[in-house]
Amino acid sequence: MQYHLDGFRPGDPEVQLAADRVGQGKDRVDVLIVGCGPAGLTLAAQLAAFPDINTRIVERKPGPMEKGQADGISCRSMEMFNAFGFAETVLKQGYWVNETTFWTPNPEAPGQIRRNGRVRDVEEGLSEMPHIILNQARVHDMYLDRMVKSSSRLVPDYGLELSELTVDPEAEYPVTATLTPVDGGTSEVVQARYVVGCDGARSNVRRAIGRQLVGDSANKAWGVMDVLAVSDFPDIRCKTLVQSEEEGNILIIPREGGYLVRLYIELDKLNAGERVAQRNLTEEHLIAAAKRIFQPYSFDVKQVAWWSVYEIGQRLTDRFDDVPEGAEESRMPHVFIAGDACHTHSPKAGQGMNVSMGDAFNLGWKLAAVLRGQCPPAILHSYSAERHAVADDLIRFDREWSRIMSERPEGDSGDAPLMQSYFIEHGRYTAGMSVTYAPSILTGPGTWQGRATGFPIGARFHSAPVLRVSDAKRVELGQTVLADGRWRLFAFAGKSGDLDGLCRYLAENPASPVRRYTPAGADPDAVFDLRAILPLPRPEYAPQDLPPLLFPTKGALGISDYEKLFCACDDTDIYSQRGIDAEQGCLVIVRPDQYVAHVLPLDAHDELAGFFDGFMLDQAS
Numbered sequence: 001m002q003y004h005l006d007g008f009r010p011g012d013p014e015v016q017l018a019a020d021r022v023g024q025g026k027d028r029v030d031v032l033i034v035g036c037g038p039a040g041l042t043l044a045a046q047l048a049a050f051p052d053i054n055t056r057i058v059e060r061k062p063g064p065m066e067k068g069q070a071d072g073i074s075c076r077s078m079e080m081f082n083a084f085g086f087a088e089t090v091l092k093q094g095y096w097v098n099e100t101t102f103w104t105p106n107p108e109a110p111g112q113i114r115r116n117g118r119v120r121d122v123e124e125g126l127s128e129m130p131h132i133i134l135n136q137a138r139v140h141d142m143y144l145d146r147m148v149k150s151s152s153r154l155v156p157d158y159g160l161e162l163s164e165l166t167v168d169p170e171a172e173y174p175v176t177a178t179l180t181p182v183d184g185g186t187s188e189v190v191q192a193r194y195v196v197g198c199d200g201a202r203s204n205v206r207r208a209i210g211r212q213l214v215g216d217s218a219n220k221a222w223g224v225m226d227v228l229a230v231s232d233f234p235d236i237r238c239k240t241l242v243q244s245e246e247e248g249n250i251l252i253i254p255r256e257g258g259y260l261v262r263l264y265i266e267l268d269k270l271n272a273g274e275r276v277a278q279r280n281l282t283e284e285h286l287i288a289a290a291k292r293i294f295q296p297y298s299f300d301v302k303q304v305a306w307w308s309v310y311e312i313g314q315r316l317t318d319r320f321d322d323v324p325e326g327a328e329e330s331r332m333p334h335v336f337i338a339g340d341a342c343h344t345h346s347p348k349a350g351q352g353m354n355v356s357m358g359d360a361f362n363l364g365w366k367l368a369a370v371l372r373g374q375c376p377p378a379i380l381h382s383y384s385a386e387r388h389a390v391a392d393d394l395i396r397f398d399r400e401w402s403r404i405m406s407e408r409p410e411g412d413s414g415d416a417p418l419m420q421s422y423f424i425e426h427g428r429y430t431a432g433m434s435v436t437y438a439p440s441i442l443t444g445p446g447t448w449q450g451r452a453t454g455f456p457i458g459a460r461f462h463s464a465p466v467l468r469v470s471d472a473k474r475v476e477l478g479q480t481v482l483a484d485g486r487w488r489l490f491a492f493a494g495k496s497g498d499l500d501g502l503c504r505y506l507a508e509n510p511a512s513p514v515r516r517y518t519p520a521g522a523d524p525d526a527v528f529d530l531r532a533i534l535p536l537p538r539p540e541y542a543p544q545d546l547p548p549l550l551f552p553t554k555g556a557l558g559i560s561d562y563e564k565l566f567c568a569c570d571d572t573d574i575y576s577q578r579g580i581d582a583e584q585g586c587l588v589i590v591r592p593d594q595y596v597a598h599v600l601p602l603d604a605h606d607e608l609a610g611f612f613d614g615f616m617l618d619q620a621s
Contacts, residue, residue, distance in 0.1 A: 001085075002563065005555035012149075014085065019051030019151040026056055026157075030371050032177055032192040033057040034162050034205050038070070038136065039339030039356040040198030041143035045084055046364030046483055048150035053371050055154060056190070060161035060182050060199070064144060065137040067226070067306050070353035071253060071262060073139070075122055076432025076460060077354045078129035080361055083483040083594060086142040087129070094134035095256045097121045101235045102420040105245035112296045113244055117420050121239060122431050128463050128476050131431065134256050136353055159183060165195065165208035167322060167334055174334045194367060196336045198360070201315075203341035209322040211337065213344060215315030215395070220406055221267040223286040224347070225307035226260055233297040236261060241405075241419050247292040249405055260305065264347070265289050266406060267309065283307045310347075314395045314402075317342045320359075320384040332377040333384070336363060343391040345398035354432055355394055359387050361483075365592035368485045374517065374527065379442065379615050386437050397429060433460065437595060441614045444589075444598035451586035452492070452599045454578030461488075461590045464574040466533055466566040470543070474569060480531065481594045489530040492575070494585025497602040499532060502587065503547030505605045506530060510620070512605070513612040514549070519619045523554040525561070534567040535575055535582055 003013040031047055033040045036059035047055040073081075073090065081087040100121045106114040122131050147154040164178035173191035180187040197205020201213065229236075240252040248266030255262055265286050283304050291299050319325070320342050321333035339356030363383045369375040404419050428434050437443045437458040446457050454462060463478025481488050489506075493499040506514045506528075518527045530549045543551045543562060550564045568574050575582045587608065589598040600607055 002561075005557075005559065007557060015149045016151040018153050021051065021054075021152070024054040026190065027188070028054075028173060028191045029056045030054045030193045031056070031367060032175070032190055032195045033198060034177075034195065035059060035198035035200060035203075035339075035341070036061070036064070036140070036156050036158075037198055037200060037339055037356065038139065038143075038353045039341075039360040040196070041140055041147075042357045042360035043196055043198065043338070043364045043367075044154060044156075045143045045146045045150075046361065046485075047368060048147045048152040048154040049484055050368050050372065051151045053152075053368060055152065056157065056192075057154070058157045058160040058162075058179055060159070062159050062182075064156075064158075065140050067135060067137055070136040070347065071133050071255065072351075072353070073132040073134055074351075074354045074430065074432035075127035075129045075131055076435070077357055078132060079127060079460065079463070079478065079594060080357065080483075081142075082129070082479050083481060084143070084146055085482075086146065089142060090132055090134055090139070091130075093138065093256055094132035095254050097131040097133060097239050100239045100241070100423065102423075103235070103240060103242040105243070109296070111245060113242060113294070115235065119420070119424055121427075123427055126428065126431055126433060128465075128478070133253055133262075138256075139353070162197075162199065162204040162208070163187060165205065165335070167209075169331060169334065193371070194334055194336070196338060196360075196363065196367075197341045198338050198356075199341055201340045201344045203337060205335065206317065206337050206341050209335050209337075211317040211319065211342070213315035213317055213342075215313060215344075220402075221281070221309060221311055222346070223265045223267050223281065223289070223307065223309045224262065225265070225283060225286050226255060226262050226305040227287075227301045228259055228303040228305070229261065230300045230302060231294070231298055233294055233299065241423070242293060243419065244293045244295075247295075248289060250290060250293050251405070263290055265293070281309045314345045314399050315343070316388075316391055316395050318388075320388055320391075321380070323381070323384075328381050333380050336380075336383060338363060338387075342388075343394060345395060346402045351394055351398070351430070351432075355390065358390065358432070358435065361593045362387055364483075365485050369592075372485075374617060374619075375615055376617060382440060382442055385440070389438070390435050393429075393434070397426065401426075435460065435595075442591065442597060443595075444600075444611055446599075448586065448599050448601055448604070451581045451584065451601060452578060452588055454580070455588050455596050455599060457596050457599055459596055461588070461594050461596050462578065464577045465569050465572045466574055467538060467569050468563060469534075469538060469541070469565045469567055470562040472538075475566075477531075477533070477566065477574065478594070480529075481590055481592075483592075485592050486525070486527060486529045487592060487597075488590040489528055490588040490590065491530065491532045491602060492580050492585045492588065493532060493534045494581060494583050494602070495535070496583055497585030499585065499602060500547060502602045502605075503530070503532075503549050507547065507549050509605070511609045513609060513616070516609075516618050516620050517612065517616045524549060524552045525554070531564050531566065533574065534565070536568045536570065536573065538567045 044057045102117040104116040106112045160179045163180040175192045242250040251264040253262040322335035338359035463476045
């Protein structure tokens with residue numbers, strides 16, 4: 001963590017100086033976020049980093065969430081949490097999912113279960129981050145803490161819901177939203193440049209722009225409960241999938257703190273058109289079902305912290321913004337939806353909160369780039385295009401996973417049950433690593449992918465350890481990509497690659513992205529954060545001998561940044577780990593949301609300039 005750039009300041013360095021926000025009222029805003037779920041708070045935390053953007057977030061509930069709902073945090077989301085600065089807290093407080101076990105009917109004892117298999121939950125080397133279980137409310141708390149400590153001092157307005165929304169694309173503030181207190185009182189009108197609906201499956205924002213959730217239901221009821229219980233079931237502190245002979249299935253998710261456990265419990269099949277609420281199911285029904293499935297093991301519930309029942313269904317909207325189909329050339333988006341507002345599914349794959357946060361992380365940096373004059377509004381079309389494809393994959397995965405989870409077990413064949421083989425086969429998906437964005441103006445072609453085969457273009461930047469040259473500290477390279485809206489340029493030097501030539505081009509050539517798109521007077525890394533990685537051995541050097549972009553002077557005091565140069569580690573060579581051409585080297589361009597945008601030769605200056613010319617606005621003039 002770097003701080004004191006603009007002068008020494010005592011106290012908590014995570015609390016930024018409050019910005020002067022004179023003139024930023026609540027009735028005219030740049031972005032209005034509706035809903036304080038994981039998508040809304042991710043977006044708000046991202047935009048809070050920019051005090052020049054007037055952001056407001058509202059929530060119909062009277063205050064922050066306290067318990068219940070989602071709990072699974074994928075490896076990919078943990079990588080994202082590092083960008084927001086609270087991954088270490090989640091690692092400390094959460095339950096680490098190290099392995100998953102599988103239980104099936106015992107052929108030698110009808111009506112009882114036995115352990116059938118045990119696998120590593122996340123494959124070796126997939127991420128430096130583990131799969132974590134932590135109450136969604138705690139994740140919300142960390143986002144809220146990030147927001148209030150930002151220079152924007154952003155806090156939600158609770159007890160307000162959207163009651164009306166209209167769009168006039170020609171107006172300076174195209175969206176007019178009416179907010180109504182849920183407990184009665186006078187409504188208020190807010191004008192916004194952009195509105196983002198993160199207000200759940202019954203989204204008022206979605207309805208206002210004429211979008212619908214379309215899909216089907218499996219007519220199957222499931223229950224979920226967080227309990228403190230006494231049990232002799234051996235794997236009660238492991239993530240476990242239990243498949244009984246006749247009584248249904250259970251998914252066990254141990255919770256943080258060492259005692260609490262969550263159970264997803266298969267209940268009754270619903271009749272066509274029947275809703276789960278019509279069954280009048282209670283927590284006692286869930287406990288009784290769990291006891292039947294756990295036979296021959298005991299399960300004595302001492303306290304139910306939270307419980308709910310739901311029906312399985314998968315639904316998706318056709319677009320995630322307010323642009324009519326086919327009108328992309330003439331109409332810019334002004335209203336967006338994210339999370340459950342545009343895709344719903346079962347919670348058993350642990351993807352709901354994770355995909356929702358991914359939606360917001362994708363959208364947040366784009367909104368910031370447009371509102372700060374870095375990119376034209378046309379890049380906002382890419383949000384719906386990129387994230388709809390992700391949600392479509394999720395719906396198909398969840399439909400199949402839900403079907404497998406509800407299947408009756410087959411006879412004992414000695415093979416792993418279908419749920420176990422499907423879980424292993426799709427481990428990368430559930431870890432959040434299967435998202436790959438197709439080539440577009442923001443994602444380049446694979447012409448030079450061979451220069452860095454371990455950094456697939458369109459996929460998330462797969463971190464690896466490196467050694468920071470200035471202080472010999474071992475760091476994860478991917479953890480330098482923070483949620484600050486900047487692009488990362490990782491220059492991997494090769495034996496014959498011209499790293500010095502790249503640095504001179506970026507610093508001196510008027511056509512370089514750094515020269516063209518960095519505002520006058522801003523720090524040299526304000527838009528493009530260039531970092532160089534050298535092959536072994538660790539070099540002996542004087543910092544002053546480095547190209548200026550690798551030893552920049554910054555901030556109000558004009559002091560030096562010593563953290564731009566790295567080298568490979570002796571035991572974990574990033575060049576071999578990530579398939580980097582050690583002879584010629586390469587440049588890996590990483591988007592502000594941690595996805596690889598392009599791989600280029602170090603001397604492909606024209607291609608580098610042409611890529612950013614496609615979507616950025618000139619600041620040099």
